[in-house]
Amino acid sequence: MALSRRRPTKKPHVPRREPTRHAVVMVLGDVGRSPRMQYHALSLARMSPNLRVTLLGYAGERCVPDVAQQSNIDLLTFTPHLQRLPRKLFLLLAPIKVLLQLLQMLWLLLVTAGSVDLVLLQNPPT
Numbered sequence: 001m002a003l004s005r006r007r008p009t010k011k012p013h014v015p016r017r018e019p020t021r022h023a024v025v026m027v028l029g030d031v032g033r034s035p036r037m038q039y040h041a042l043s044l045a046r047m048s049p050n051l052r053v054t055l056l057g058y059a060g061e062r063c064v065p066d067v068a069q070q071s072n073i074d075l076l077t078f079t080p081h082l083q084r085l086p087r088k089l090f091l092l093l094a095p096i097k098v099l100l101q102l103l104q105m106l107w108l109l110l111v112t113a114g115s116v117d118l119v120l121l122q123n124p125p126t
Contacts, residue, residue: 023118024054032061037122045073054113
């Protein structure tokens with residue numbers, strides 16, 4: 001009884017595609033007035049075409065043109081409530097304002113932005 005070995009057929013080489021990653025750059029303030037964070041988002045977006053970047057923060061000034069032209073950067077903005085608080089009601093309304101902003105940011109980050117691999121967060125100067 002003769003045994004014959006069968007050579008495995010070679011499969012054509014198919015380059016592996018990297019999975020798409022998602023980074024969120026959060027600005028606790030007006031996105032347009034934070035050029036440093038815009039350039040961080042731009043740098044992340046240019047690192048890899050498989051990296052989707054979401055720039056998240058308050059609506060206001062326009063972003064730098066390079067950010068607007070970059071195809072893998074999405075801009076998610078919101079309008080903060082209770083922007084101008086009356087002085088007499090400040091102590092009463094300030095905690096409510098903070099809570100509303102926290103809930104808006106969490107909603108955008110956890111629900112609207114979707115699955116996230118990296119979060120870069122900027123806090124405003126005190």
